[in-house]
Amino acid sequence: MTTKPILTVHDLSVVFPDSNGGLHVLENISFEVCPREFICFLGPSGSGKTTLLRVLAGLLAPTSGNVHFIRRQHPKIGMVFQQSNLMPWRTVMDNIKLPLELEGVSDAKARVKAQEMIELVGLDGFEDSWPRDLSGGMAQRVGIARALVHDPDLLLLDEPFGSLDAITRERMWTELSRIWQAKQKTVIMVTHSINESLFLADRVLVLTQRPGKVKFDLEVDIPRPRKDDIRYTPHFGKLARKLRETIE
Amino acid sequence: MKTSFSRWLGLISVLLGIIAWELIVRVTDLPRFILPSPVDVWVRFLKSLADGSLLLHTGYTLLEITLGLFFGVISATIIGYFLAKSRSLEKILSPYLVASQAVPIVAIAPLLILWFGSGITSKVLICSLIVFFPVLVNTVVGVRAVPPVLYDLMRSVRATRWQILFKLELPASLPVLLGGLRIGATLSVIGAIVGELVDAKNGLGFLLKVGDFQYDTAMVFVAVFMLITLALMLYGIVTLLEKRFLRWQQPAS
Numbered sequence: 001m002t003t004k005p006i007l008t009v010h011d012l013s014v015v016f017p018d019s020n021g022g023l024h025v026l027e028n029i030s031f032e033v034c035p036r037e038f039i040c041f042l043g044p045s046g047s048g049k050t051t052l053l054r055v056l057a058g059l060l061a062p063t064s065g066n067v068h069f070i071r072r073q074h075p076k077i078g079m080v081f082q083q084s085n086l087m088p089w090r091t092v093m094d095n096i097k098l099p100l101e102l103e104g105v106s107d108a109k110a111r112v113k114a115q116e117m118i119e120l121v122g123l124d125g126f127e128d129s130w131p132r133d134l135s136g137g138m139a140q141r142v143g144i145a146r147a148l149v150h151d152p153d154l155l156l157l158d159e160p161f162g163s164l165d166a167i168t169r170e171r172m173w174t175e176l177s178r179i180w181q182a183k184q185k186t187v188i189m190v191t192h193s194i195n196e197s198l199f200l201a202d203r204v205l206v207l208t209q210r211p212g213k214v215k216f217d218l219e220v221d222i223p224r225p226r227k228d229d230i231r232y233t234p235h236f237g238k239l240a241r242k243l244r245e246t247i248e
Numbered sequence: 249m250k251t252s253f254s255r256w257l258g259l260i261s262v263l264l265g266i267i268a269w270e271l272i273v274r275v276t277d278l279p280r281f282i283l284p285s286p287v288d289v290w291v292r293f294l295k296s297l298a299d300g301s302l303l304l305h306t307g308y309t310l311l312e313i314t315l316g317l318f319f320g321v322i323s324a325t326i327i328g329y330f331l332a333k334s335r336s337l338e339k340i341l342s343p344y345l346v347a348s349q350a351v352p353i354v355a356i357a358p359l360l361i362l363w364f365g366s367g368i369t370s371k372v373l374i375c376s377l378i379v380f381f382p383v384l385v386n387t388v389v390g391v392r393a394v395p396p397v398l399y400d401l402m403r404s405v406r407a408t409r410w411q412i413l414f415k416l417e418l419p420a421s422l423p424v425l426l427g428g429l430r431i432g433a434t435l436s437v438i439g440a441i442v443g444e445l446v447d448a449k450n451g452l453g454f455l456l457k458v459g460d461f462q463y464d465t466a467m468v469f470v471a472v473f474m475l476i477t478l479a480l481m482l483y484g485i486v487t488l489l490e491k492r493f494l495r496w497q498q499p500a501s
């Protein structure tokens with residue numbers, strides 16, 4: 001892609017203070033993200049993937065280096081967290097419209113928008129359910145709907161399908177692909193799954209063991225829309241093998 | 249069938265208690281100023297109701313309790329919030345807080361009355377003080393227990409401080425806050441009575457003392473029952489608040 005990047009990350013490092021010289025979690029991470037690009041980060045547990053997303057979301061200041069958004073200084077962020085974190089005192093509907101509420105959108109408008117999202121993630125009929133009555137997968141989908149509802153510039157997904165069974169998970173890939181294509185969002189997603197990253201992403205960045213560095217940057221040149229069965233094509237297999245080799 | 253029966257169990261138990269009380273009075277034949285019968289108490293109740301004294305004194309005590317609760321809860325919640333947020337503030341204030349808890353309210357009530365007079369001010373102050381600590385502790389516990397991931401969520405969508413307060417911290421700690429209010433409500437009744445027993449010209453505590461002084465034991469019973477009623481009423485209000493605001497916690501029926 002030759003479009004101008006929307007986000008550049010330059011020489012980013014994160015060190016958490018500890019008793020012996022600091023815990024180096026991320027080291028000299030640099031990458032660029034183009035508008036509407038779908039990027040996946042793959043990496044072993046503890047390599048700092050969540051930490052990276054927290055820095056991008058502005059929840060954590062990096063120890064050194066910088067994150068630069070081209071269009072505006074504070075982009076609108078939609079984030080799906082690794083653990084589902086719905087507010088237990090809000091219904092599905094009220095959880096989803098929270099970001100709009102905080103922006104001061106009128107209640108009527110917010111409801112219409114949230115209802116759209118509810119349909120998008122297939123939760124019609126559960127508008128008034130409490131989070132305690134949802135399955136793990138449903139809660140995750142509420143989280144995804146909430147991250148999309150305020151039309152963010154950048155979508156950050158931290159293993160959003162981690163708690164789903166294999167079949168639901170693969171259905172969600174198709175769903176997310178569809179949502180991404182319909183909404184034309186820039187997405188940065190963290191995952192453990194090679195298949196997931198190849199199915200969804202334009203580019204896959206592989207992080208090393210802690211301290212996390214970008215070890216490999218793979219362009220996923222599989223044409224879209226990607227159907228379920230692309231996983232059985234030789235090209236997909238070749239890319240998957242490449243990724244597997246770098247991860248080990 | 250069974251449920252409709254168990255609903256009446258409480259009432260039946262109260263009725264049995266009153267019958268037992270009446271029987272004891274008849275069997276032991278104690279003088280009335282030692283143990284009046286339920287009928288005596290009922291008659292005394294009607295009489296004090298008719299001459300307006302009961303409502304006046306109950307209203308007075310209720311006013312003290314309500315004001316005391318109000319000021320106690322408000323100040324404890326605000327201070328508790330800042331205490332929960334700042335470890336250094338906690339260190340600075342904790343000696344005073346611990347000390348204030350170690351001093352029994354009965355011991356300082358006379359002092360407060362000496363300073364603030366035997367009117368309503370001293371009673372409201374005593375109520376506030378007795379309510380303060382449990383509400384404060386619950387506020388600190390509640391605010392500290394707000395899940396960090398929800399702070400992350402709020403900050404990721406750029407919520408303001410006020411939004412974090414009203415849309416996250418308040419609802420998240422509400423169960424614990426209402427728990428504090430529940431304890432505080434009962435304690436404030438005690439606070440008001442302690443104050444009134446020390447020195448007062450109005451209120452149920454005053455009525456208690458006068459009844460005791462004049463060997464009008466039936467009057468003492470009436471006052472005690474009014475106090476129980478007040479405490480139960482406050483308790484009921486807190487329960488209603490919990491039903492209304494904590495629906496999300498109750499299991500689906």
Ligand SMILES: Nc1ncnc2c1ncn2[C@@H]1O[C@H](COP(=O)(O)OP(=O)(O)OP(=O)(O)O)[C@@H](O)[C@H]1O
Nearest residue numbers: 016023025043044045046047048049050051052082
């Ligand atoms: N706030 C913090 N303070 C201290 N150490 C932290 C903090 N947050 C994360 N760490 C440490 O940083 C390392 C990386 O954590 P991180 O959550 O980013 O990993 P991850 O790649 O997301 O792992 P996983 O795949 O298991 O989710 C871990 O060793 C973790 O203990």
Ligand SMILES: [Mg+2]
Nearest residue numbers: 049050051082
């Ligand atoms: Mg993680």
